[in-house]
Amino acid sequence: MLDRLVARAAQLPAYGELRWHANHSSRIMMRKGVLLANGRSRDSGLSARLYHNGAFGFAAAPADDEASLAAVIATARDNAEFAGGHAASGGLSTAAGSGSYDYRSKRAPLSAEQRVEIVRRLDEAIRSRYPGLVNVDIALSSNASEKILANSDGAATYSFVPRAALVVSMSVAANDGIVELYDILGGFGEIEDQSFDEANLAPWLEDLHENLRRKAEGGQCEAGDHDVVLDSALAGILAHEAIGHTCEADLVLAGSVAGDHLGELVASEKITLGDYGGRGPDGKSSFAIHVDDEGTPCRDVAIIENGVLKNFLHNKRTAQMLGAEPAGNARAFSFQDEPLVRMRNTCIAKGNDKLSDMIGAIERGYYLKRSTNGQADATSEFMFGVNCGYEIRDGKLGRAIRDTTISGVAFDMLKTVTHVGDDFHWSAGGGWCGKKQVIAVGMGGPSIKCRVTLGGRG
Amino acid sequence: MSAPTDDFLDHILARAKDAGATAAQALSSRTRYFEIEFDHRSVDLVRSTENETTMITVFRDGKRGGATLNGRRPEEVEAAIAAAATAAEAGVADPANDIAEAPSLPPGDHGPLAQDRAAMRAQVDEFLASLPARHPLLRLRDCLYTFTSQETEFANSNGLRQRERRGGHGFRAMFMAKDGPLTTSFNAAGGRSFGPFASLYDAAGVGRLMAECERSLERRPVTGKFVGDVIVTPHCLTGLMPSIAGALSGPALLAGSSPFKDKRGERIASPLFSLDNAPRSADFVDGSDFDEFGVPTRDLPIIENGVLKDFYVGYFFSRKLGMAQTAGVRNSRVRPGETSLSDMIAGVKRGILFSRFSGGAPNDNLDFSGIAKNSFYIENGELRHALNETMVSGNFQQLLQDIHAVSKEVVNFGDCAYPFVAASGVTISSK
Numbered sequence A: 001m002l003d004r005l006v007a008r009a010a011q012l013p014a015y016g017e018l019r020w021h022a023n024h025s026s027r028i029m030m031r032k033g034v035l036l037a038n039g040r041s042r043d044s045g046l047s048a049r050l051y052h053n054g055a056f057g058f059a060a061a062p063a064d065d066e067a068s069l070a071a072v073i074a075t076a077r078d079n080a081e082f083a084g085g086h087a088a089s090g091g092l093s094t095a096a097g098s099g100s101y102d103y104r105s106k107r108a109p110l111s112a113e114q115r116v117e118i119v120r121r122l123d124e125a126i127r128s129r130y131p132g133l134v135n136v137d138i139a140l141s142s143n144a145s146e147k148i149l150a151n152s153d154g155a156a157t158y159s160f161v162p163r164a165a166l167v168v169s170m171s172v173a174a175n176d177g178i179v180e181l182y183d184i185l186g187g188f189g190e191i192e193d194q195s196f197d198e199a200n201l202a203p204w205l206e207d208l209h210e211n212l213r214r215k216a217e218g219g220q221c222e223a224g225d226h227d228v229v230l231d232s233a234l235a236g237i238l239a240h241e242a243i244g245h246t247c248e249a250d251l252v253l254a255g256s257v258a259g260d261h262l263g264e265l266v267a268s269e270k271i272t273l274g275d276y277g278g279r280g281p282d283g284k285s286s287f288a289i290h291v292d293d294e295g296t297p298c299r300d301v302a303i304i305e306n307g308v309l310k311n312f313l314h315n316k317r318t319a320q321m322l323g324a325e326p327a328g329n330a331r332a333f334s335f336q337d338e339p340l341v342r343m344r345n346t347c348i349a350k351g352n353d354k355l356s357d358m359i360g361a362i363e364r365g366y367y368l369k370r371s372t373n374g375q376a377d378a379t380s381e382f383m384f385g386v387n388c389g390y391e392i393r394d395g396k397l398g399r400a401i402r403d404t405t406i407s408g409v410a411f412d413m414l415k416t417v418t419h420v421g422d423d424f425h426w427s428a429g430g431g432w433c434g435k436k437q438v439i440a441v442g443m444g445g446p447s448i449k450c451r452v453t454l455g456g457r458g
Numbered sequence B: 001m002s003a004p005t006d007d008f009l010d011h012i013l014a015r016a017k018d019a020g021a022t023a024a025q026a027l028s029s030r031t032r033y034f035e036i037e038f039d040h041r042s043v044d045l046v047r048s049t050e051n052e053t054t055m056i057t058v059f060r061d062g063k064r065g066g067a068t069l070n071g072r073r074p075e076e077v078e079a080a081i082a083a084a085a086t087a088a089e090a091g092v093a094d095p096a097n098d099i100a101e102a103p104s105l106p107p108g109d110h111g112p113l114a115q116d117r118a119a120m121r122a123q124v125d126e127f128l129a130s131l132p133a134r135h136p137l138l139r140l141r142d143c144l145y146t147f148t149s150q151e152t153e154f155a156n157s158n159g160l161r162q163r164e165r166r167g168g169h170g171f172r173a174m175f176m177a178k179d180g181p182l183t184t185s186f187n188a189a190g191g192r193s194f195g196p197f198a199s200l201y202d203a204a205g206v207g208r209l210m211a212e213c214e215r216s217l218e219r220r221p222v223t224g225k226f227v228g229d230v231i232v233t234p235h236c237l238t239g240l241m242p243s244i245a246g247a248l249s250g251p252a253l254l255a256g257s258s259p260f261k262d263k264r265g266e267r268i269a270s271p272l273f274s275l276d277n278a279p280r281s282a283d284f285v286d287g288s289d290f291d292e293f294g295v296p297t298r299d300l301p302i303i304e305n306g307v308l309k310d311f312y313v314g315y316f317f318s319r320k321l322g323m324a325q326t327a328g329v330r331n332s333r334v335r336p337g338e339t340s341l342s343d344m345i346a347g348v349k350r351g352i353l354f355s356r357f358s359g360g361a362p363n364d365n366l367d368f369s370g371i372a373k374n375s376f377y378i379e380n381g382e383l384r385h386a387l388n389e390t391m392v393s394g395n396f397q398q399l400l401q402d403i404h405a406v407s408k409e410v411v412n413f414g415d416c417a418y419p420f421v422a423a424s425g426v427t428i429s430s431k
Helices: A002-010 A066-083 A112-129 A198-217 A232-247 A249-254 A316-322 A355-360 A410-416 B008-018 B074-090 B117-134 B200-214 B234-247 B250-255 B315-321 B341-346 B396-401
Strands: A016-031 A034-052 A055-061 A098-102 A135-151 A156-174 A177-188 A224-230 A273-276 A301-305 A345-348 A364-375 A381-393 A396-401 A404-409 A431-435 A437-445 A448-454 B023-038 B043-060 B063-070 B108-110 B138-156 B161-179 B187-193 B225-232 B275-277 B300-304 B332-334 B350-354 B356-359 B367-373 B376-379 B382-386 B391-395 B403-412 B417-429
Touching: A002 A016, A002 A066, A002 A135, A002 A156, A016 A066, A016 A112, A016 B250, A034 A066, A034 A112, A034 B043, A034 B074, A055 A066, A066 B043, A112 A135, A112 A156, A112 A198, A112 B074, A135 A177, A156 A198, A177 A198, A177 A381, A198 A381, A198 A396, A224 A232, A224 A355, A232 A249, A232 A273, A232 A301, A232 A345, A232 A364, A232 A381, A232 A410, A232 A431, A232 A437, A249 A316, A249 B138, A355 A396, A381 B356, A381 B367, A404 A410, A404 B367, A410 A448, B008 B023, B008 B043, B008 B074, B008 B138, B023 B117, B043 B074, B063 B074, B117 B138, B117 B200, B138 B200, B161 B200, B187 B200, B187 B403, B200 B234, B200 B403, B225 B234, B225 B341, B234 B250, B234 B332, B234 B356, B234 B396, B234 B403, B234 B417, B250 B315, B341 B403, B341 B417, B350 B417, B356 B391, B391 B396, B396 B403, B396 B417
Parallel strands: A034 B063, A055 B043, A098 A156, A224 A364, A345 A437, B108 B161, B225 B350, B332 B417
Antiparallel strands: A016 A034, A016 A135, A034 A055, A135 A156, A156 A177, A224 A448, A273 A301, A273 A345, A364 A381, A381 A396, A381 A404, A404 A448, A431 A437, B023 B043, B023 B138, B043 B063, B138 B161, B161 B187, B225 B417, B275 B300, B275 B332, B350 B376, B356 B367, B367 B391, B376 B382, B391 B417, B403 B417
């Protein structure tokens, strides 16, 4: 297939990419011992994207034969001409990546029975160990993105990048209603590469249940501005939502405030934040990328260096418009999707502070342990949900809090950072980001002491 | 219909039986999609895609397994059938696992067959040409004018066959305003309809939101913290209603985590609030004639004058929970009220026009907290100023009870339709 795409790409009438792309996924979901999902899916096809007078034409079909390839190229060309853009000044970057990056598991695949058995035995163990639960949800899922890409500048690459996750959610009845808590394990690799056996899971479940028990006994947090310690498990979503999105060049072109602050001090000098190719600076992120979906070889991007805003994230087109060089941030979720400016492995660099010192430095505030969903904005105002946290009173952890949301204006909030931890954590299970298309991302960082706004009825 | 029925699904059912299925079903969707994407300067992408997705479910002695594939490459079809059969063999037996018996409907045909791309392009060009005069400070990003045609077919080994085609247009705009150093939040809105929109400004309230966006360059938070009123906009309800509907659904009833689980026949909302499930509605381009088990859909009230009449229970959960099947798909419609939006605003002593919720997913108890985005402060019956860094916190169970007005104005998004809803008792706070 790669040879066919390379040969065809060399004949394209203008800049263009050809991609064969398959998503392989599986999901087993059990609720209270009832198997609600038990299957797999595969979605694959061919796409072509051609550039013409400052605009793109794109076409895709669920096929891999020569006739379909010719048809999607013809349709993409027609669409590009129909787009009827204005001639753009300057050309697109011609950096062309290559190589084969195959991360499929070397272990023997688990059978369907073995996968269901992981979930079934885990469900039995939880319900026998913690009999008072109202509900138990267990989801075992995997997703692998397999791509073959060639472009008219000579890029030629293959990749297979898998991830797997185990999510356990428990609910109990508290005095004022149902209280729920979930946690995620897993990350890079296939299900066979994870440690989902009972011996490894027991302490994790115990910690999850203990946090749930304390949450059920806890209360609402006090709405308003507070000193907080964000656990390293939250640092990734902070890097992604608060800064990463604001610095995507397509959003900068749309008017994101980051465009007004390039070269300026936007954060505490303790903050260094980047977006990385490969599997991140330590090689342990939940996601891997070496050549992006425009064929650009991936380079690391320093977004904030010692508090100073240094760079944005580009695709070929935004780089052309803003006079920059793309570093491999153009990514597409499926064969039907065109590449967009996306983050890859985005993280805050670790510092030198101890978590215990951060908590000890707060007289009245919160220690926030786990996040749920998040959102960003052009103003750099961000939010993310928190489903596990504790009060801090006089430097010590107090009662647990119920679900809340934290928010802040990133370029203000990051200046309130006084401590950056010596710990580092990639978000477990890997993150997903929605922006026209959903896509896999890696997110990580250390624990951080800062000031944010909490929502709540307390 | 745009394409003849073939024997693809029958072939799958036969092969599933060969693979050991005691029963099987298959649901196939053939989709053609066309998109013009543009920002405030020009069109930057034209995209057209084709796909065919088939979901195969194999039942084996009360166990269930599934596989989904796209396209019809023979080796992949065979692999998917084998995977579904293997998954079923590995599954957990449950008496609720079975295929449906239901009447086969005449084929449904809804909406246009294909797009007129030249006409769509002309509308985009007109929209862009008029934008600088109408909204000189607006920046657009990822605006999409689309046409989707989808044929869906269902077959099961009980002989149940269903087929429908739906074609419709969609428009979605993402925008913000910028004036020198002043920047607003992003806002986004859009909807779908069978026919092309008369004007893209009229699609799902986009024009109103664009005007509000330009008024939002000067923003400030509320002062301190107070418990006040919220007028929840139709666009905000699109983000909030799935949490409420989820709590009224079969999965939540099975979990036992729904606060409404024992409340059928009881008042769970203000008498002003009525919610229908309306998948057969003639003005929902994204409605459905049948569900994923091939069972014909029907419209029915979920909450009527505040009283919980029924839950959203699909085929599997109806068998599992011993309840009647009410809904295999969800298309929510909140019935309009008798108050105009302007009168609703005039009736607020202190509160906000709550236009978008950006917050953590509400928990099982339906507590919520998040930022009020694209929202405005209301005091003594007047819209005062746009908000930033303002959070709202509350509980949806209580909010439903505290509704005191529902607007005449309704926005149809193509898969749901909502009015403005005014409620009291929400905690509104800033730093």
